[in-house]
Amino acid sequence: MAQVEFQEVVKRYGSFEAVKSVSFTVEDGEFVALVGPSGCGKTTTLNLIAGLLDLTGGAIRVGGRQINDLDPKDRDIAMVFQNYALYPNKTVRQNLGFPLRMRKVPKRELEEKVNDAARLLDITHLLDRRPRELSGGQQQRVALGRALVRDPQVFLMDEPLSNLDAKLRVQMRAELKRFHQDLNATVIYVTHDQLEAMTMADKMAVMSGGVLQQYDTPERVFEEPANVFVAGFVGSPAMNLLPARVVENGGAVQAAGEGWELALSPRNAASARRASGDAVILGARHSSLILHEEAAPGCIAAKIYTVEPTGDLTYAHVEVGGKTFVISLDPQRRIRADQPVWIEFDQDRLHLFDAVTEQRLPPG
Numbered sequence: 486m487a488q489v490e491f492q493e494v495v496k497r498y499g500s501f502e503a504v505k506s507v508s509f510t511v512e513d514g515e516f517v518a519l520v521g522p523s524g525c526g527k528t529t530t531l532n533l534i535a536g537l538l539d540l541t542g543g544a545i546r547v548g549g550r551q552i553n554d555l556d557p558k559d560r561d562i563a564m565v566f567q568n569y570a571l572y573p574n575k576t577v578r579q580n581l582g583f584p585l586r587m588r589k590v591p592k593r594e595l596e597e598k599v600n601d602a603a604r605l606l607d608i609t610h611l612l613d614r615r616p617r618e619l620s621g622g623q624q625q626r627v628a629l630g631r632a633l634v635r636d637p638q639v640f641l642m643d644e645p646l647s648n649l650d651a652k653l654r655v656q657m658r659a660e661l662k663r664f665h666q667d668l669n670a671t672v673i674y675v676t677h678d679q680l681e682a683m684t685m686a687d688k689m690a691v692m693s694g695g696v697l698q699q700y701d702t703p704e705r706v707f708e709e710p711a712n713v714f715v716a717g718f719v720g721s722p723a724m725n726l727l728p729a730r731v732v733e734n735g736g737a738v739q740a741a742g743e744g745w746e747l748a749l750s751p752r753n754a755a756s757a758r759r760a761s762g763d764a765v766i767l768g769a770r771h772s773s774l775i776l777h778e779e780a781a782p783g784c785i786a787a788k789i790y791t792v793e794p795t796g797d798l799t800y801a802h803v804e805v806g807g808k809t810f811v812i813s814l815d816p817q818r819r820i821r822a823d824q825p826v827w828i829e830f831d832q833d834r835l836h837l838f839d840a841v842t843e844q845r846l847p848p849g
């Protein structure tokens with residue numbers, strides 16, 4: 486397995502820049518999820534590594550070797566696609582063996598590798614079937630096996646679970662994670678599903694508009710989002726974002742919006758003072774807000790818009806200063822629409838962003 490290095494990678498389609506000077510390094514054996522909304526440049530980035538597209542600028546190195554100009558077949562990279570791309574008329578055994586036959590691998594070695602891959606993926610009993618006789622999850626395992634037999638330096642996966650139903654997706658997610666742990670493989674995995682990325686990856690590369698917004702561990706991306714985009718994209722329900730003005734009141738610093746004001750803790754006040762103007766965006770996760778049914782000091786008055794029970798948690802949608810917030814509640818709480826409520830902010834878990842640059846204002 487190998488390290489993959491992106492250095493100021495640019496891809497233009499005509500005059501449209503789909504990937505804008507993207508730099509990051511995937512360490513040997515790491516599982517990195519490329520995540521972002523539709524059209525942000527994930528598949529383009531993956532195809533640049535695979536050699537299915539040519540770079541406009543920058544460099545990609547695999548194991549220290551620049552691969553920009555190498556033919557796809559010489560890159561020693563295996564790709565697993567969303568649609569599996571299995572040969573319908575070949576058996577599972579033939580599908581698995583195909584990449585090795587193309588490379589003229591001796592028969593004994595080929596059989597051994599196919600059997601090893603089948604054992605690892607628990608598809609030995611399916612070796613003589615054809616793809617149409619397999620479930621979606623089984624087909625996905627065969628597609629993975631076909632990548633595996635090549636023993637590549639890097640695995641690239643483009644939304645490999647998106648054709649599966651929700652339950653199977655969760656199961657295959659765990660299997661893929663285990664597969665990565667067992668092989669210690671370098672994996673670059675494209676998904677638009679931030680939860681999939683959070684649960685599987687060692688690191689997340691969050692993209693938007695062709696720009697790499699943040700490259701870090703899932704924990705850091707969640708706890709310390711680099712900017713408003715990442716804060717809103719990662720986490721479900723999304724982080725609550727509330728525009729506010731910073732007001733100095735005597736020695737105290739307040740964040741104020743339409744019909745509300747919140748005294749900031751000294752740490753958050755220090756962050757707010759570093760904003761480029763007097764406008765900030767407050768960010769609060771649904772789990773960091775406390776809902777009171779009686780007025781309480783330091784809280785913001787609000788009104789319940791609607792209540793969504795989900796079984797494990799209930800989500801209260803609450804109206805504050807023309808915006809709607811989501812707050813998670815214990816399912817035992819009885820709250821109804823239009824009820825007046827008061828929101829308490831856990832200031833240790835409050836995020837502040839500069840309203841002009843949209844960048845995070847680190848605490849303290």
Ligand SMILES: Nc1ncnc2c1ncn2[C@@H]1O[C@H](COP(=O)(O)OP(=O)(O)OP(=O)(O)O)[C@@H](O)[C@H]1O
Nearest residue numbers: 498501503521522523524525526527528529530677
């Ligand atoms: N061949 C092409 N010619 C022109 N523009 C393209 C071409 N391929 C992709 N694009 C544009 O480049 C941008 C990035 O596309 P890309 O397929 O990489 O996005 P993505 O993040 O993988 O999206 P999705 O999740 O929908 O697959 C999009 O705006 C897309 O319309």
